[in-house]
Amino acid sequence: MATPLRSPILTTLRVRHRKSTEKLRSDQLKALRKGFAEIKKLSDTNGFWFWAELHGAPKNKCEHSPESGYDNLFLPWHRAYLYRLELALQTKVPAATLPWWDWTATRAGSGVPAIYEDISGELNPLAGADFPPSIVSQVEAAGMPGSTWRQPGAPSLLPSGAEVKAILEIKDFDYFSKTLEVQLHNKVHGWVRGSMGIVALAAYDPLFWAHHTMVDRLWYLWQDLHSARGPRPGIWNKILRGGLDLTVGDVLDTHALGYDYAASTANREVKP
Amino acid sequence: MERYSTPPDKPFAVPLWEGQPDFQRADLQFHGVGHRGDSYEGRIFFDAPDATPATPLELDSGYAGSFYVFGHGPCLGDEDHCEVPAGPIHPFDYRSVHHLALQSMAVTVTEAVRRAIADGKSEFGVTVVPTNVRDEEVGDTLHFERLSLVTYD
Numbered sequence: 529m530a531t532p533l534r535s536p537i538l539t540t541l542r543v544r545h546r547k548s549t550e551k552l553r554s555d556q557l558k559a560l561r562k563g564f565a566e567i568k569k570l571s572d573t574n575g576f577w578f579w580a581e582l583h584g585a586p587k588n589k590c591e592h593s594p595e596s597g598y599d600n601l602f603l604p605w606h607r608a609y610l611y612r613l614e615l616a617l618q619t620k621v622p623a624a625t626l627p628w629w630d631w632t633a634t635r636a637g638s639g640v641p642a643i644y645e646d647i648s649g650e651l652n653p654l655a656g657a658d659f660p661p662s663i664v665s666q667v668e669a670a671g672m673p674g675s676t677w678r679q680p681g682a683p684s685l686l687p688s689g690a691e692v693k694a695i696l697e698i699k700d701f702d703y704f705s706k707t708l709e710v711q712l713h714n715k716v717h718g719w720v721r722g723s724m725g726i727v728a729l730a731a732y733d734p735l736f737w738a739h740h741t742m743v744d745r746l747w748y749l750w751q752d753l754h755s756a757r758g759p760r761p762g763i764w765n766k767i768l769r770g771g772l773d774l775t776v777g778d779v780l781d782t783h784a785l786g787y788d789y790a791a792s793t794a795n796r797e798v799k800p
Numbered sequence: 801m802e803r804y805s806t807p808p809d810k811p812f813a814v815p816l817w818e819g820q821p822d823f824q825r826a827d828l829q830f831h832g833v834g835h836r837g838d839s840y841e842g843r844i845f846f847d848a849p850d851a852t853p854a855t856p857l858e859l860d861s862g863y864a865g866s867f868y869v870f871g872h873g874p875c876l877g878d879e880d881h882c883e884v885p886a887g888p889i890h891p892f893d894y895r896s897v898h899h900l901a902l903q904s905m906a907v908t909v910t911e912a913v914r915r916a917i918a919d920g921k922s923e924f925g926v927t928v929v930p931t932n933v934r935d936e937e938v939g940d941t942l943h944f945e946r947l948s949l950v951t952y953d
Contacts, residue, residue: 589931592903593833594897595903710868710906718868718870718871721932723836725840726871727871727872727873729873
């Protein structure tokens with residue numbers, strides 16, 4: 529029998545849990561590292577560079593604070609973007625999920641999550657990445673390194689639990705989204721500095737994906753807290769740009785995308 | 801611009817209705833915000849035109865709040881890559897908004913406005929000091945085209 533071009537939607541789709549960077553079990557961290565290592569080797573549409581170059585240089589398709597009067601697609605666009613990279617990871621390593629960087633936890637410790645730092649004597653695929661041939665000469669011509677770099681500030685300057693709580697309590701979605709973006713998301717990009725502080729280069733740093741998973745988690749928590757989706761129905765049919773192949777409506781419910789957020793998880797296989 | 805202060809002859813009037821504050825929230829809205837160059841924090845002070853990155857982030861020092869700009873960095877494209885086009889060049893020009901299209905941002909400054917009213921002020925000036933994460937003032941990154949004070953009841 530011929531293989532169908534697209535698999536039918538699984539009615540028994542398993543919901544996967546995205547977990548905190550601080551609470552990954554060793555097997556979960558191993559899967560994450562292996563996933564990033566594998567997709568960095570690829571030059572096709574599952575490749576790390578393929579997705580990283582969509583956000584900033586050279587494709588510049590990310591959505592951020594628009595001028596008043598334009599639809600704010602910051603949260604839907606980045607949810608779809610994370611989802612597509614996570615699918616690429618899971619194509620190579622099915623157990624891999626994107627973890628979330630709890631800024632409020634690491635502000636009392638390392639700042640940058642320890643699993644994203646260099647490991648003595650080993651190559652950690654989460655510690656950074658080279659820039660692709662499509663931009664590296666321009667990056668170097670601008671006086672910057674040929675791979676990602678960070679210059680983080682003092683950990684205590686990361687957002688506090690009180691700041692996050694205050695923003696989650698905002699009822700109006702547009703005000704919530706814009707405040708989350710400008711006051712927390714932008715702040716953390718500027719806190720990491722280096723390539724993470726540059727829109728054109730940020731997504732090449734694997735830390736970007738943990739940062740944005742935290743942002744996405746806060747939208748998820750806001751949805752739960754306020755029993756609301758967020759974006760107005762008038763834009764649910766809007767296609768998220770850059771070849772993400774999803775509409776705003778497609779990304780309103782994380783369960784429909786097959787994931788949920790958890791602090792940590794543990795499983796026991798039960799055999800009949 | 802390196803920093804911004806409202807012109808001395810054009811401060812904001814404190815928002816009062818029949819002599820009383822009648823708002824739940826007050827926002828400063830920045831329109832036409834540019835985001836070329838480095839990321840930075842825009843620290844907002846009321847009636848503190850000489851504020852620096854060392855000025856304490858407290859109401860007593862005039863601090864009202866901050867906004868954070870995620871800067872695009874240097875141009876990494878061909879010539880004119882970072883020139884923002886004026887608009888569609890054809891009715892079917894459905895290309896995405898340019899990556900350097902101007903943005904808007906809002907900062908809630910309710911406490912600082914209430915403080916100005918409590919201090920008996922009838923008006924106040926606004927100063928924005930662009931600062932990086934190392935508390936250094938950053939030069940020539942701040943850009944916006946209009947500043948509004950908006951209250952909500």
